[in-house]
Amino acid sequence: FTLPPTLPVTIISTSLPLFLHAALACPPNSSYSLCMSSCPETCLGVVGPLGCDNVCVEGCECNPGFILSDNKCVSLRDCGCMDSSGAYHPVSGNNLHVT
Numbered sequence: 230f231t232l233p234p235t236l237p238v239t240i241i242s243t244s245l246p247l248f249l250h251a252a253l254a255c256p257p258n259s260s261y262s263l264c265m266s267s268c269p270e271t272c273l274g275v276v277g278p279l280g281c282d283n284v285c286v287e288g289c290e291c292n293p294g295f296i297l298s299d300n301k302c303v304s305l306r307d308c309g310c311m312d313s314s315g316a317y318h319p320v321s322g323n324n325l326h327v328t
Contacts, residue, residue: 242308258292259289259292261289262289265287265290267284270297273317274302
């Protein structure tokens, strides 16, 4: 007794995949990625928190030309700075002079 060969089956879904819903929720200057760094680069040049294991994670990442600053994706030229005590100050509408 021999079974007939199987044919490939194509499943068509009419609903949007879950990841497309998440893509719509990304903040400005970022986009959804199925595989982004778990230790994204920030304005301070720091890649994630100390001891961060850089693995592939799903989420929103800054678009090219933008970088994380105070949990927002900003243009590289709009990065804040760190004062002498190590506190980070994002760019705001005020002039900031850190010494």
